[in-house]
Amino acid sequence: MCQICSSRRGFLGLAGLLAPLALPLALSKAAAADGEAGLSPDQALTRLREGNMLFVEAPQLCATDMAQNRTKVAKAQHPYAIVLTCADSRVAPELLFGGVGLGELFVCRNAGNVADTAVLGSIEYAVEHLHAPLIVVLGHERCGAVAAAVDVVTKGADLPGFIKPMIAEIVPSVEAVKGKGGDLVDLAVVENARANAARILEKSAIVREHVEEEAVKIVFGRYDLDSGAVVLNMLAA
Template identity: 55%
Template sequence: MGLSAAPARAADKPKTTLSADDALARLQAGNATFTETPALCAARLGEQRAQLTTYQAPWATILSCADSRVPPELLFGGLGLGELFVARNAGHLADMATLGTIEYGSAVLGVPLIVVLGHESCGAVAAACEVVQKNTQFPGFIGPLVEAIVPAARAVVGRSGDFLDNAVRENARRTAQAIVTRSKLVAEAVAQGKVRVVAAHYDLDSGRVEFL
């Protein structure tokens, strides 16, 4: 993927053999386990830690909200160490640091699937909806963060259904698209069929993940 400066130690280590479709199917199966038989999600962390001291070979990158109720490793079936490459921030935004993280996962670690995971009742998206509806101003660095989500909220004004839920889904879709349009490395990998980027929505009530 043209990353000539990739760290040699990471680039030379074993990578996942899963395709993007395989990875997506594994996430779907894991989420089914999480919602239907959560007792099966216990991980053998000690054994895994010993096996992964010299390398990692994650098979999916998850960009999710920082919300404490949305831990990707748990809601995708109690996945253990070394399986998911995770980036989190309020509102699951594709800022510069996050894009660099995603590119590292794809270009260096060989991750075939990138998932942007929005969730029910997202506070950051709710704040953007409040900006649209009430012109609310938020202090500090929260303001610019929320402003980045406002276009997604404005795009769904008047759409049938719940305003916040529609905005969450729209924001996830827009972030997924932004990853491809802003990152040449990811765009090249997508064009070559090496990487797939999808948006998803997590329901706090049911625990289910819907891929959009």
């Protein structure tokens, strides 16, 4: 249980501090109350950004009544965003986007946030059947999978087992930014997120149709492990 849940005084003390952030987030949550009608892609993106601001400013804030939330979504789900991110234990979308509740984010995770067959099928399901209006591909600072791909490119590392073909999917992103200056791992993290966002659009006719109809938008970005901040960028057409 978080400090806020166990201390009413603590919650009241934070209320004034967080009011400028919490109000727009509450309004955007109210906009999702219509179920399948949900949010527009731009509203969903705004909601994620506002949630991350809450996480950065006061990560101890618990924004959800879990029991009531569980009952509400038990029969059906209407997530407002799809998030493909890394399996890294430090990257939890439900937390870093402001302590969202059950049924709000449709999350796909694997090492290196790669849009493989299972992920593409999952995203298509969430777009086609759950009507999620936003797809986010989120890399993160100091990603181990990307660092392993950098070692393959720069040191000729030979990786064991199924790790090798998994990391092979990230190698092209490392090659794309090699020699551009700056930290190679960090550059590759952002490029890998961008490349997989582009892959979703390229490979999935279902997603592409919804994007062309302006019912869905795709963004990519980077999560900073140190600050908690997420920077999201629109995928270029």
